[in-house]
Amino acid sequence: MSEAKKAAVLVSGGLDSMLAVRVLQEQGIHVEGINFYTGFCVEGHTHAIRKKDQKKDKRNNALWVAEQLGIKLHIVDIVEEYKDVLLNPKHGYGANMNPCLDCKIFMVKKALEWMHKHQFDFIATGEVVGQRPMSQRKDTMPVVSGESGADDLLVRPLCAKNLPPTLPEREGWLDRETLYDFSGRTRKPQMALAKQFGFKDYATPAGGCCFLTDESYSVKLVDLWKARGSRDYEMDDIMLLKVGRHLRPRDNFKMIVSREEGENHFLQGYRNRYISMRTTDFPGPLVLIDGEASEEDLILAGRITARFGKGKSADEVTVEIREMDGASREIKVAPISPSDIEKSWYI
Amino acid sequence: MANFSIDTRGLLCPMPVIRAQDRVEELSLGDHLEVISSDPGALNDIPAWCRINGHAVLEKSQEGREVRIVIKVGS
Numbered sequence: 001m002s003e004a005k006k007a008a009v010l011v012s013g014g015l016d017s018m019l020a021v022r023v024l025q026e027q028g029i030h031v032e033g034i035n036f037y038t039g040f041c042v043e044g045h046t047h048a049i050r051k052k053d054q055k056k057d058k059r060n061n062a063l064w065v066a067e068q069l070g071i072k073l074h075i076v077d078i079v080e081e082y083k084d085v086l087l088n089p090k091h092g093y094g095a096n097m098n099p100c101l102d103c104k105i106f107m108v109k110k111a112l113e114w115m116h117k118h119q120f121d122f123i124a125t126g127e128v129v130g131q132r133p134m135s136q137r138k139d140t141m142p143v144v145s146g147e148s149g150a151d152d153l154l155v156r157p158l159c160a161k162n163l164p165p166t167l168p169e170r171e172g173w174l175d176r177e178t179l180y181d182f183s184g185r186t187r188k189p190q191m192a193l194a195k196q197f198g199f200k201d202y203a204t205p206a207g208g209c210c211f212l213t214d215e216s217y218s219v220k221l222v223d224l225w226k227a228r229g230s231r232d233y234e235m236d237d238i239m240l241l242k243v244g245r246h247l248r249p250r251d252n253f254k255m256i257v258s259r260e261e262g263e264n265h266f267l268q269g270y271r272n273r274y275i276s277m278r279t280t281d282f283p284g285p286l287v288l289i290d291g292e293a294s295e296e297d298l299i300l301a302g303r304i305t306a307r308f309g310k311g312k313s314a315d316e317v318t319v320e321i322r323e324m325d326g327a328s329r330e331i332k333v334a335p336i337s338p339s340d341i342e343k344s345w346y347i
Numbered sequence: 348m349a350n351f352s353i354d355t356r357g358l359l360c361p362m363p364v365i366r367a368q369d370r371v372e373e374l375s376l377g378d379h380l381e382v383i384s385s386d387p388g389a390l391n392d393i394p395a396w397c398r399i400n401g402h403a404v405l406e407k408s409q410e411g412r413e414v415r416i417v418i419k420v421g422s
Contacts (some may be wrong), residue, residue, distance in 0.1 A: 037362070037365060060392045063392060067395055075365050075368060265412070277378075
């Protein structure tokens with residue numbers, strides 16, 4: 001008997017890729033999962049930071065799915081390479097800063113490289129025609145297979161019947177008749193198939209796994225680029241955009257204000273890279289100052305810091321300003337009046 | 348069999364898993380790898396990664412916000 005054909009499947013942790021894997025397994029294909037980490041993945045991070053979320057189930061859905069399906073999962077760090085995808089998307093952005101089509105092309109291309117390196121036979125995704133407005137349309141799905149270089153080595157088991165036969169189908173590695181013809185935004189066919197396979201527990205359907213699809217996150221990212229005068233970022237930048245309130249009282253600096261104990265703790269790790277402040281005579285948030293702030297700016301920031309602390313109604317509050325080298329000093333300020341905090345300061 | 352250690356403190360999941368995965372790839376069957384992390388999520392994620400990829404977790408512990416997991420490299 002010939003050895004089972006091998007497929008590398010892009011596993012996000014959502015239902016579609018979970019189903020795609022099982023469909024291939026039903027046909028005797030050896031499947032291993034690949035999960036790409038861009039730095040913008042919602043998975044894990046914020047739960048780890050915010051104290052109120054720390055009791056929530058912290059499972060990584062991609063790992064959980066792999067375990068349910070009995071497959072190996074390879075998590076690939078593409079943080080650095082992904083910058084070019086985000087900063088220079090050939091096909092542009094979606095509703096926010098999400099370069100979904102370029103992202104999918106890039107991930108399929110990386111999966112193809114992995115496939116060749118590990119001597120697998122083809123790749124597959126849980127994509128469904130018409131499911132997503134940018135990357136999963138009838139006219140863009142061939143763009144993904146073409147521009148990634150995967151061509152007919154890319155199988156979409158959930159909607160294969162709506163697409164031309166791929167090499168694995170033509171060669172008889174897969175029986176096209178047992179693949180599916182799902183299309184559109186409805187989730188009913190996927191849920192019915194999940195039931196058929198006995199999947200009782202699965203993560204929220206696709207679409208909510210990337211911070212770049214989030215409007216408020218995208219606004220913060222664009223603000224960061226504008227303030228720095230260059231469209232670039234480091235891992236720490238994209239992490240900090242997920243944490244705290246962000247206010248820009250002046251063009252030359254912004255404040256990152258922790259909202260609770262967990263964020264306080266997380267921001268403490270950045271005190272050697274940013275000027276930070278906190279109130280000393282009342283409990284209050286830890287605040288990072290991003291940018292070049294003058295003494296006048298620091299006093300304004302101190303007044304805002306005081307407003308977000310327990311001393312917000314006091315006449316005067318002591319604020320400690322800590323430099324990046326650890327040197328600190330105290331200033332006494334009156335908490336700013338809520339009416340003086342302009343709405344436009346909130347990013 | 349040899350003992351190795353990686354420090355992933357300051358990284359949030361899944362980065363500790365990725366660092367562990369990449370280090371394990373360089374090790375031999377039976378080697379031990381200690382992973383130190385400041386993300387409590389690693390206490391779930393690294394053992395899950397080990398289970399699906401054929402490695403064993405020999406020890407896992409948490410002290411304050413710091414976790415320590417010892418992996419025995421499998422097949």
